[in-house]
Amino acid sequence: MLIVLALACSRPPASPPASAPITALITIDTWRADHLSPERTPRLWALAEQGVRYDNAWSPIGLTSPAHATMLSGLPPWEHGLRANNHHGYSLSPEVPLIHETLGLPAAAFVSAFPAGPEGGLRRGFSLFDGPESGERPGSVAVERAQAWLPTQASPAFLWVHLFEPHGPYQGDGATEAARYAEEVRLADTLLAPLLDELVRRGSRIVVAADHGEILDEEPCGLQHDRSSAEPVLHVPLFTWAPGLEPEVVHDLVGLSDVPALLRGERPAPRSVWLAESGLCEPSCAPGCAPPGLSGRDRVAIDGGGRWTHRPGRGSWAEGQPDPAGRALAEGLPPVPVPQGEAPEEAAVLGYVLPEEPSRR
Numbered sequence: 468m469l470i471v472l473a474l475a476c477s478r479p480p481a482s483p484p485a486s487a488p489i490t491a492l493i494t495i496d497t498w499r500a501d502h503l504s505p506e507r508t509p510r511l512w513a514l515a516e517q518g519v520r521y522d523n524a525w526s527p528i529g530l531t532s533p534a535h536a537t538m539l540s541g542l543p544p545w546e547h548g549l550r551a552n553n554h555h556g557y558s559l560s561p562e563v564p565l566i567h568e569t570l571g572l573p574a575a576a577f578v579s580a581f582p583a584g585p586e587g588g589l590r591r592g593f594s595l596f597d598g599p600e601s602g603e604r605p606g607s608v609a610v611e612r613a614q615a616w617l618p619t620q621a622s623p624a625f626l627w628v629h630l631f632e633p634h635g636p637y638q639g640d641g642a643t644e645a646a647r648y649a650e651e652v653r654l655a656d657t658l659l660a661p662l663l664d665e666l667v668r669r670g671s672r673i674v675v676a677a678d679h680g681e682i683l684d685e686e687p688c689g690l691q692h693d694r695s696s697a698e699p700v701l702h703v704p705l706f707t708w709a710p711g712l713e714p715e716v717v718h719d720l721v722g723l724s725d726v727p728a729l730l731r732g733e734r735p736a737p738r739s740v741w742l743a744e745s746g747l748c749e750p751s752c753a754p755g756c757a758p759p760g761l762s763g764r765d766r767v768a769i770d771g772g773g774r775w776t777h778r779p780g781r782g783s784w785a786e787g788q789p790d791p792a793g794r795a796l797a798e799g800l801p802p803v804p805v806p807q808g809e810a811p812e813e814a815a816v817l818g819y820v821l822p823e824e825p826s827r828r
Contacts, residue, residue, distance in 0.1 A: 489617070489671040490570065490730055491626045492538065493663075495655050495704075496531060496580065497634040497692060498677035500524070503704040507649055508656040511675060511704075514663055518673075518708030519715045521735075525722040525769060526679040529692035529700040530746040531582035532557070534678035535589060535629070538726040539565045543742065545801045551746065551761055553587025556806030561588070566727040567625040568592040575616055577609040578629035593627075606630035606658045614662055617669075625730075628662065630655045633681075635690045644690060645683045670710045674729045677703040688752035695752065696745040696765035696776060705729075720771065740793055741769045744800060748779070755781030766800040768793030 500522075505512045526534050532552040533544040540547045540563050548560035559565075567574035568591075578584050578598035590596040597612055613628045633651030641647040666673055680700045681692045692700045705721065707729045719737035728735050748756035748763025756763040757780025768775045773787020777797040785794070 487621065487623045488669050489624055489626050489666055490572065491666050491671050491673045492730060493659065493673065493675045494535065494538065494629045495677050496629065496631045497679060497681045498652060498704055499680035499699055500702040500704050502649065502652045507652050510656050510660040510663060514708050515706040517714055518706050518712050519717060520706040521717045521721050523718050523720050524703050524705035525741045525743060526701050526703045527723060527743045528746055529679040529695060531678050532587050532589065534723060535583055537723045538676060541724045541727040543724060549587055550803045552582045554582065557587060559588030559591065565592050566730050570625055572623055572625045574625040576627040577613040579604055579606050579609045579631040583629045603631045606632045606655060610658050610662050614665065617665060630658060648681065648683060672709040672730065672732060674707045674726055676705045676723060676726060679703060686752065691752050693746035694749045696743060696767045701743050739770060740796060742796060742800060743767050753778065761803040766797045768797040
């Protein structure tokens with residue numbers, strides 16, 4: 468008995484309880500769905516394989532600010548109000564609730580580029596918002612600061628981390644833009660690995676998504692995601708991981724507006740159609756579009772049979788065999804209003820409004 472007691476007393480003290488779990492949104496800018504793979508993103512792929520991966524997920528637009536607003540609000544740009552990037556003069560409607568506000572948790576954000584905030588309403592509801600006031604910064608900065616913040620939390624919290632890699636211009640040794648783009652995708656995976664490891668250790672709920680993808684060599688204007696409504700721009704990676712979640716690949720049609728449900732631990736309801744739009748019209752990139760600027764953007768309706776595209780200046784056309792009802796949905800998406808405070812004559816030049824409607828707000 469004495470020996471048993473002595474052995475018991477000699478044992479090391481029990482490990483302290485694990486830190487509180489975090490509800491984490493990890494977003495990677497300009498990340499194509501076909502670049503989530505074991506070769507290009509080994510750490511992210513491993514996590515996706517252990518969680519629920521949505522391989523038919525779509526963005527509403529190839530612009531950073533409105534796409535992130537959709538992830539935070541669950542609403543498309545024509546409903547949440549951030550119709551283009553924050554530096555275009557648009558902001559979230561103040562009446563739109565954001566997921567971190569509804570969860571009631573302390574919230575911190577660490578972003579890598581100005582279009583992800585703080586302007587445009589994207590910093591609303593965060594007790595700590597760490598991001599550049601202009602331009603961009605290396606993703607390593609956002610990751611390191613997020614990791615430094617984690618140990619200070621004694622209770623559950625909400626975390627958003629945004630990496631601007633692999634947004635262009637691309638750095639690397641590759642001989643082509645596509646090769647250098649793939650290098651930056653791999654860099655984003657490497658940078659995120661230690662943060663993901665720590666979040667998993669804490670038993671956190673993690674949602675990983677891209678705001679939009681990129682055009683490489685599929686269209687006349689490569690690297691111009693803001694001017695395109697093509698699949699490489701709108702089709703995005705999306706997956707979630709949490710303790711006890713059964714691994715699964717879901718083929719249902721979903722989109723970035725389902726991110727709040729995933730952050731709450733809910734399964735998105737499958738939808739029959741996804742509506743989206745391009746960021747702006749540039750005729751050399753989107754042949755036939757008019758007028759140049761934000762008003763000439765494509766509107767698209769995507770379903771299981773294909774898609775309808777409505778391009779102001781050119782008309783509507785189908786790819787594949789989409790539901791005929793999708794044409795009216797694409798053509799019915801609302802026009803882009805002038806940003807608050809923009810002079811009508813300046814707005815018309817920038818393409819915010821149709822030339823024959825210079826006073827519309």
